[in-house]
Amino acid sequence: MASVNAQIKRGSAELAVLKLLNEHPLHGYEIAKRIEALTGGVLWFDMASLYPMLHRLERKSWVKAEWQTLPNGRRRRCYRLTASGRKQIGPLCAQWRAFFQALESVTGFQNA
Amino acid sequence: MPDWKQIVRKHLRVVAFCSPEVIEELATHLEDSYEALLGEGLPAELALQRAMGQSEGCGRVWLVMRLLQEEFMSGVMGEVALPGLCTSAAAGILYWALALTHAQPGVIWLVGGQLPLWWWCLLPVCGALGALLSRRKGGSRAQRIAASLLPSAIMGIVVLLFFAAGYTLSGLVNHYGPVFEHLESMGIGPPGFVVIPAVFSLLGTGIAEVSTGESGRLA
Numbered sequence: 001m002a003s004v005n006a007q008i009k010r011g012s013a014e015l016a017v018l019k020l021l022n023e024h025p026l027h028g029y030e031i032a033k034r035i036e037a038l039t040g041g042v043l044w045f046d047m048a049s050l051y052p053m054l055h056r057l058e059r060k061s062w063v064k065a066e067w068q069t070l071p072n073g074r075r076r077r078c079y080r081l082t083a084s085g086r087k088q089i090g091p092l093c094a095q096w097r098a099f100f101q102a103l104e105s106v107t108g109f110q111n112a
Numbered sequence: 113m114p115d116w117k118q119i120v121r122k123h124l125r126v127v128a129f130c131s132p133e134v135i136e137e138l139a140t141h142l143e144d145s146y147e148a149l150l151g152e153g154l155p156a157e158l159a160l161q162r163a164m165g166q167s168e169g170c171g172r173v174w175l176v177m178r179l180l181q182e183e184f185m186s187g188v189m190g191e192v193a194l195p196g197l198c199t200s201a202a203a204g205i206l207y208w209a210l211a212l213t214h215a216q217p218g219v220i221w222l223v224g225g226q227l228p229l230w231w232w233c234l235l236p237v238c239g240a241l242g243a244l245l246s247r248r249k250g251g252s253r254a255q256r257i258a259a260s261l262l263p264s265a266i267m268g269i270v271v272l273l274f275f276a277a278g279y280t281l282s283g284l285v286n287h288y289g290p291v292f293e294h295l296e297s298m299g300i301g302p303p304g305f306v307v308i309p310a311v312f313s314l315l316g317t318g319i320a321e322v323s324t325g326e327s328g329r330l331a
Contacts, residue, residue: 028137029141029144046175047141047167048175050141051141075136077137
């Protein structure tokens with residue numbers, strides 16, 4: 001399986017998390033597991049990459065974190081997308097689309 | 113069941129400087145990992161080892177570095193340093209604008225130097241600016257106050273350097289007097305450019321806090 005360069009992963013991670021949270025609120029572990037499952041393990045997060053990024057998104061007010069108590073009494077910090085975060089998805093998607101189109105025009109990787 | 117918070121505190125001592133929420137969040141992540149591994153059929157000991165592996169070795173180093181970067185550096189840069197530098201720039205521009213326009217009374221004479229009265233009166237605006245910029249970046253109350261006080265802190269360092277240079281020169285040169293007197297005549301002294309501006313800046317911070325309804329909230 002192709003591994004993803006750390007810089008590309010870091011740049012794309014914010015969009016992946018925002019898209020995921022656009023569906024419904026999730027806590028950190030769920031976010032990591034879902035992204036890993038959805039990308040077939042190409043994108044995966046450890047604690048060192050996940051939580052600093054989530055805190056950065058929270059600082060930008062793109063996501064809001066709230067502690068929730070589960071039926072079994074455990075507490076989990078759930079992240080949900082804010083209106084400001086929702087507004088970022090479109091421009092971020094456009095940026096990545098433009099990036100891939102530009103890359104494709106140079107490398108022709110789709111035809112490779 | 114392992115005490116995950118205790119494990120996080122033990123393995124990642126630096127996160128003790130982060131908020132308790134960070135510790136609890138990391139602990140819940142390890143707990144979830146552990147339970148998922150148990151669910152996959154791993155023996156408890158191996159599951160514990162694997163889960164804890166995320167907070168050991170290179171993972172631990174990266175986690176600590178990234179957390180410190182996010183929790184402190186980003187916060188300090190975005191919530192204190194940049195608003196504080198904007199406040200300093202605004203205070204500096206105001207000072208020179210008043211000096212160039214010869215606003216009267218431009219100065220009052222005190223402690224052997226000229227002290228800029230009008231400048232002081234406008235400093236609450238700068239203090240409020242620093243607090244508001246910091247607030248926009250999500251700064252806590254302490255960070256908002258720090259941002260508005262940064263110009264005074266910078267001047268405090270400059271004054272200290274001047275005094276240190278003065279005392280050094282006094283030991284090296286017999287006729288250091290004119291240098292020191294010149295500094296006094298410029299009004300560079302702790303009261304005029306550090307303490308009183310800090311008070312006026314704090315006044316502006318207080319006004320900004322009240323006007324934005326932040327005065328009753330905890331930092």
